[in-house]
Amino acid sequence: MSRHPSSPLLSPCHAPGELATRAELQALSTKFDDRFANLELRIDARFTKLEDRIDERFTRIDERFTRIDDRFTRVEESIASIAQSLSRLEEKVAHGASKAWVLGGSGGVLLAILGVAWWLLQPYVATMMRIASGSGA
Structure with missing residues (x-):
């Protein structure tokens, strides 16, 4: 016995034109609920793994930006020190x-x-x- 393609309420074990019983519909609903719950769990697990990997990558990127920021700070301090030394030299040359x-x-x-x-x-x-x-x- 084949299921009628246009009606989702038909049971696969009934002849075309016969409607499924309430117990069959509840069993089918439970089966779909279980499949969707299982699918939801698998999707959540995959998203959790992806979120963890993305969080780890963003953490590494944040650490890199912190190190780059520290380097720029040291470069700025060095440039300020060089500028101060040059101004002292210019003052000594101008006055001496x-x-x-x-x-x-x-x-x-x-x-x-x-x-x-x-x-x-x-x-x-x-x-x-x-x-x-x-x-x-």
Whole structure:
């Protein structure tokens, strides 16, 4: 005996056109309820596993972002320290003489001293050279 395709109330063991009894419908309802409950449990178990995996991944992502944030904080602190050091150096250079300037000034002063010494000693050196060459004085 086949079930009539257009009527869900027909029992598979009845001939077409016969309706199922109340006990058969309750048994069928219980069977569907059990299947749906089992299906619901399986779906819940799968969703729970998926939720746990997703939570674990989000936890790892959160930890990574925390580490990245810590690194950026350290980079910002380093940049601030470098900026502070540069500002101190700029202040020292602006208020003090640079090495090249000091060496240039020292060289200029040395040349001036040598020039003055030559100018002062030139008459004596010239006289000594005349005497040494035998031209007499």
